[in-house]
Amino acid sequence: MRWMTRVRRNWRNRARRRRVSSGHFHLALSFFYRTPGCVLGLASLSAYAKSRIPGLRVTLVPIKEGTSQEDFVQEVLDIEPDLLGVSSTTPTWPSVMPYLTELGDRVPELPIVVGGYHAVLCPGDVLSHPAVRYVCPGEGEQPLVDLIFSLVHADGAPVSGLWEKTLDGEMRTSPPLVMTDASQLPFPDYSIYASRNSLDYWGPHGVESSALLTVPVLTGRGCPHRCSYCNNSSLLEIYRGRGK
Numbered sequence: 001m002r003w004m005t006r007v008r009r010n011w012r013n014r015a016r017r018r019r020v021s022s023g024h025f026h027l028a029l030s031f032f033y034r035t036p037g038c039v040l041g042l043a044s045l046s047a048y049a050k051s052r053i054p055g056l057r058v059t060l061v062p063i064k065e066g067t068s069q070e071d072f073v074q075e076v077l078d079i080e081p082d083l084l085g086v087s088s089t090t091p092t093w094p095s096v097m098p099y100l101t102e103l104g105d106r107v108p109e110l111p112i113v114v115g116g117y118h119a120v121l122c123p124g125d126v127l128s129h130p131a132v133r134y135v136c137p138g139e140g141e142q143p144l145v146d147l148i149f150s151l152v153h154a155d156g157a158p159v160s161g162l163w164e165k166t167l168d169g170e171m172r173t174s175p176p177l178v179m180t181d182a183s184q185l186p187f188p189d190y191s192i193y194a195s196r197n198s199l200d201y202w203g204p205h206g207v208e209s210s211a212l213l214t215v216p217v218l219t220g221r222g223c224p225h226r227c228s229y230c231n232n233s234s235l236l237e238i239y240r241g242r243g244k
Contacts, residue, residue: 025148026057028081029192031116032092032099034065039087041116041140043188048141051186053148060192065095069102076103076110083151085144087116088126090231097129104131113147113162115140117231120175120238123163127170135163138175139221141185177243182221 027049029042046058059079063072076084084103088096100112113134119126123137136143143161150159158164164171226233 024055025053025083025152026059026079026081027144027148028059028061028076028079028084029087030061030063030084031087032063032065032096034092038190038193040188042085042087043190043192044185045085045115045140045144046192047186047189049145049148050189052145056148058189058192060195063096063099069099072099073103073106077107081110083148084110084112085140086112086114088114088118089116090118090121093118093126100129100131111151113144117235121231121234124170127163127165133165134159136161136175137163139177142176177239 027046029046031039031042033039042060050056050058059081061072061075061079061081061084086096086100103110104112108131111133112131113136114126114129114132115136119135120137123135126132127135134147138161140161143159146159147162150157158171158173160173161175162173222235222239223230223232224236226236
């Protein structure tokens with residue numbers, strides 16, 4: 001309890017120092033990957049957040065398999081973000097956890113929010129990680145923006161669409177649907193990948209020919225199918241009756 005009180009005080013003090021404008025806020029985004037691939041969700045989150053918060057800085061800090069925990073933590077320390085957002089699938093979550101543990105030990109004042117389909121399917125499991133303060137158990141565009149404003153103003157108010165670890169336990173809110181018309185969302189911000197001057201993310205994906213350099217493109221959000229090998233059946237059950 002004393003540890004949590006100290007961490008919360010550090011978060012609030014840091015937010016007060018940055019209270020001049022939300023435009024000074026620095027968001028870091030991360031994901032773990034074994035083979036080349038671009039996480040479209042992070043590009044969408046970056047685009048939406050930038051469209052709502054002028055001047056927002058967004059930096060990609062990916063974790064490539066084989067990256068040492070020390071190197072990852074050092075990169076985060078070098079860029080000094082105000083918030084770290086992590087996207088994780090269920091297969092990659094066990095690999096992500098040691099990096100977050102090391103980061104939490106070294107920088108306990110840095111708030112970490114985790115999203116991705118593992119957070120949607122198992123939010124309690126993700127929130128139980130000592131370094132994780134927030135979990136996004138649904139679509140993250142508006143909750144991420146609201147979280148940034150909450151951290152800037154240090155008001156301590158619950159953020160709709162997030163689960164939060166508090167001194168009293170857990171605070172849970174229902175995940176909202178962004179909208180039924182995905183064309184109203186800004187075009188994904190691929191610049192967060194281009195800024196690293198690497199083609200590592202544009203390699204062949206699992207369902208395409210290994211001889212092709214591919215870029216993922218989605219024309220809609222969600223999938224209507226229930227393939228036995230995919231998590232989508234569970235996602236359809238979670239969102240049943242909540243709209244298109």
